[in-house]
Amino acid sequence: MLDILLTASVxxxxxxxxxxxxxxxAEKKKLFDIPNERKVHTRLVASLGGVGxxxxxxxxSLLSIQGHLNYEFQYxxxxxxxxxxxxxxxxxxxxxxxKKFIGQIIAASILIHLGGIRLDSMYGLLGFERxxxxxxxxxxxxxxxxxxxxxxxxxxxxxxxxxxGILTMLVFGSYFFAIGYQAxxxxxxAMAGSLGAFMIFNHHPARIFMGDSGSLMxxxxxxxxxxxxxxxxNDPLVAIPVPxxxxxxxxxxxxxxxxxxxxxxxxxxxxxxxxxxxRNHVHHLLLDRGMDHAAVTLTxxxxxxxxxxxxxxxxxxxxxxxxxLVLAVAFSGLGFLYYYKRPRRAVLIAKRGEAAVGITAxxxxxxxxxxxxxEAQSAAD
Numbered sequence: 076m077l078d079i080l081l082t083a084s085v086x087x088x089x090x091x092x093x094x095x096x097x098x099x100x101a102e103k104k105k106l107f108d109i110p111n112e113r114k115v116h117t118r119l120v121a122s123l124g125g126v127g128x129x130x131x132x133x134x135x136s137l138l139s140i141q142g143h144l145n146y147e148f149q150y151x152x153x154x155x156x157x158x159x160x161x162x163x164x165x166x167x168x169x170x171x172x173x174k175k176f177i178g179q180i181i182a183a184s185i186l187i188h189l190g191g192i193r194l195d196s197m198y199g200l201l202g203f204e205r206x207x208x209x210x211x212x213x214x215x216x217x218x219x220x221x222x223x224x225x226x227x228x229x230x231x232x233x234x235x236x237x238x239x240g241i242l243t244m245l246v247f248g249s250y251f252f253a254i255g256y257q258a259x260x261x262x263x264x265a266m267a268g269s270l271g272a273f274m275i276f277n278h279h280p281a282r283i284f285m286g287d288s289g290s291l292m293x294x295x296x297x298x299x300x301x302x303x304x305x306x307x308x309n310d311p312l313v314a315i316p317v318p319x320x321x322x323x324x325x326x327x328x329x330x331x332x333x334x335x336x337x338x339x340x341x342x343x344x345x346x347x348x349x350x351x352x353x354r355n356h357v358h359h360l361l362l363d364r365g366m367d368h369a370a371v372t373l374t375x376x377x378x379x380x381x382x383x384x385x386x387x388x389x390x391x392x393x394x395x396x397x398x399x400l401v402l403a404v405a406f407s408g409l410g411f412l413y414y415y416k417r418p419r420r421a422v423l424i425a426k427r428g429e430a431a432v433g434i435t436a437x438x439x440x441x442x443x444x445x446x447x448x449x450e451a452q453s454a455a456d
Contacts, residue, residue, distance in 0.1 A: 082139040086268035090131030125288025131269035145258040150190035154182040162288035172350035183219040200394040223294035225331035230290040232358045233279035233368040240293040247300040254314040279368035319390045322398040326386035330379045360412040
């Protein structure tokens with residue numbers, strides 16, 4: 076228990092000290108996220124918070140997890156480096172969807188083929204048990220990539236992705252600690268500590284965004300933990316076996332995961348790329364109902380906690396009936412949001428003082444750099 080507390084504390088302190096430095100660098104270099112018609116913020120905000128999150132998480136993990144006893148973690152950290160630099164580049168210079176996808180495939184391949192993070196069985200879901208190798212590999216790649224992107228796509232409101240990340244890390248970390256999987260518990264609590272420190276700067280109105288370098292990282296760690304949870308919890312020899320672990324794992328990630336699957340499906344049915352941005356996410360639906368950022372975050376986290384409790388108390392129903400129950404409740408809630416959706420309010424792109432920054436729809440970067448000439452012109456205006 077002491078190791079858990081120390082790891083979470085170290086990651087919290089490192090991130091808490093790192094984020095102000097990132098803010099100072101972003102201010103000096105004028106690196107800000109650009110508001111547009113799809114985004115909900117109306118001012119320039121630094122979007123490099125993932126640097127602070129990654130720094131606290133990786134240092135605390137390396138200090139606490141014994142690599143010689145947990146060889147697979149060297150591959151977890153290698154995949155984390157790939158995802159971090161992929162997200163960091165996308166925060167600074169927009170990457171095409173194909174390049175981001177290739178980077179995620181590389182990270183997933185490291186986890187699956189070297190780290191042993193893969194799904195070889197459906198554990199009774201839809202009547203399937205042991206899976207053919209090719210199908211198991213395909214399902215593993217799909218699961219990892221969807222989970223990685225789910226936290227990236229849910230990161231649209233101040234504090235939302237970080238709050239959901241803290242929740243999932245605490246749930247997975249507590250379970251792994253209870254069954255004696257110390258290294259996986261340390262991994263989860265290291266991320267929870269970093270996200271807790273980041274929330275100090277990310278609650279509404281946010282001083283900094285985590286960016287893709289942060290949200291993709293949360294998704295990667297959740298992908299590792301949920302697959303490990305499914306494989307371990309179904310083992311009858313484990314200290315706390317969990318019936319219907321597949322459905323419970325889905326329920327732990329239900330808000331970001333179901334939102335991503337729904338949005339991807341709608342985009343594909345409309346004949347566009349699943350990575351095409353829009354305003355169809357669950358946080359957009361809640362904003363259109365008049366909620367503010369804090370209310371949206373509290374609602375989504377509360378709903379996720381409700382589904383975790385529903386899945387836990389219904390675990391003896393079996394994976395099929397439990398998943399059907401969870402999906403029925405979830406889609407009923409989404410139907411309610413669609414039915415009572417209010418007309419979308421106009422989004423203010425930039426304040427008067429920021430109008431001279433030179434923000435255009437055709438910009439090729441997610442950050443805007445203010446040169447001295449532009450600053451002088453802005454001051455003159």
